[in-house]
Amino acid sequence: MGIQIGNVVNAVVYAALGIFVFAAAFLVIDKVTPYNLWKEIVQEHNTALAILIGTMSIGICIIIASAVH
DSSP, X not given: OOOOHHHHHHHHHHHHHHHHHHHHHHHHHHHXXXXXXXXXXXXXXXXXXXXXXXXXXXXXXXXXHHHHO
């Protein structure tokens, strides 16, 4: 029972595609908001915004995982 190369290649391709889609969705969210997300979270210590962006990221990841699966 060896790992088939085709399965590994498929997993890598789908993982890369999922990461690309997530990054694109995060950039869209960053551009739509009226302020710089990174500055607000890191420099201003906006915990509420960090929680909101975290939950949005998890939601987007669940959608991408369902679509890829």
